[in-house]
Amino acid sequence: MTKLVPSEVPVKATGDPTSRVVEHILTHYRGLFATLVLLPVSALYGAYVSVRDRIVLSLKSAPAKHDQKVRRVIGQIEAWKRDGCREKLCTARSGWKSMSELVPKYKLSHRKIDISLYDILEIDEERRLLRVEPLATMGQISRCLVPRGWTLPVVPELDDLTVGGLIMGFGVESSSHKYGLIQHICESFDIVTAEGKLLRCSPSENADLFYLIPWSHGTLGFLVAVQLRIIPAKKYVRLHYRPVYSLDDMVDVFEAESRNKEKNDFVEGLVYSRD
């Protein structure tokens, strides 16, 4: 019997003739579809989101009320305890707002805790530290830091990624060969635990929690503030583009350039095909 590799497994056509035609067009002419439909729709949606976010942010922004907002988080946990801790806890942020493609069905059954903490709290240029709330995004932070001549050492590239999601989930970018993952540029985390306690976690305070929080997906508590390191931002990046023609070459070049931290501030690889 001939063994089929997954791409060779015959797919039985399903659905009515119209959906089969639509499916054929979307599969075989997807470049055209992406250029004529997806790109314009995506550009319009991007413009709408940017205007909406600016308005929402300016209405919701309240850095001076950070302590009050954290007390409100603790208050919701106290209420859950009074109700007998019946459900598990999760953040109230809707799944569609997250960058992940997973549909978080657990949000339907868990007790949702509203963590509406969007603000940049403090830039300490002398100590080179930035303090932010967990829903501050990469775009918001860059727009605030870059005009002042600063940047985070690691800036995951999509504007909508949040500090909280990148720490509790995962955060990496093309300067990570130099500075590490997003948690490696963090100095401290403030979390509210399921007991309703506010804890500052750093290498010298609650150190075990400090090292366990990254990638914990909220299982250890709700993140309410983060202190990150900042570095001076250069104005331009000199780009050097080097084509390679095999997987082995790609690995060798990527590794050598990544180890050359003095020369390269950023290393990125784009793969078009095997050769």
Ligand SMILES: Cc1cc2nc3c(=O)[nH]c(=O)nc-3n(C[C@H](O)[C@H](O)[C@H](O)COP(=O)(O)OP(=O)(O)OC[C@H]3O[C@@H](n4cnc5c(N)ncnc54)[C@H](O)[C@@H]3O)c2cc1C
């Ligand atoms: C197209 C695409 C491009 C991407 N590009 C990059 C990239 O360039 N670099 C990169 O590093 N990653 C990238 N990612 C992945 C991204 O790192 C993850 O999705 C990450 O988790 C951030 O997403 P988010 O801010 O929407 O957080 P969410 O998905 O909302 O959250 C991630 C996790 O953290 C938990 N969490 C969030 N906030 C809190 C809080 N305050 N308290 C407790 N728990 C919390 C959530 O419950 C969830 O488990 C990309 C993803 C996609 C789909």
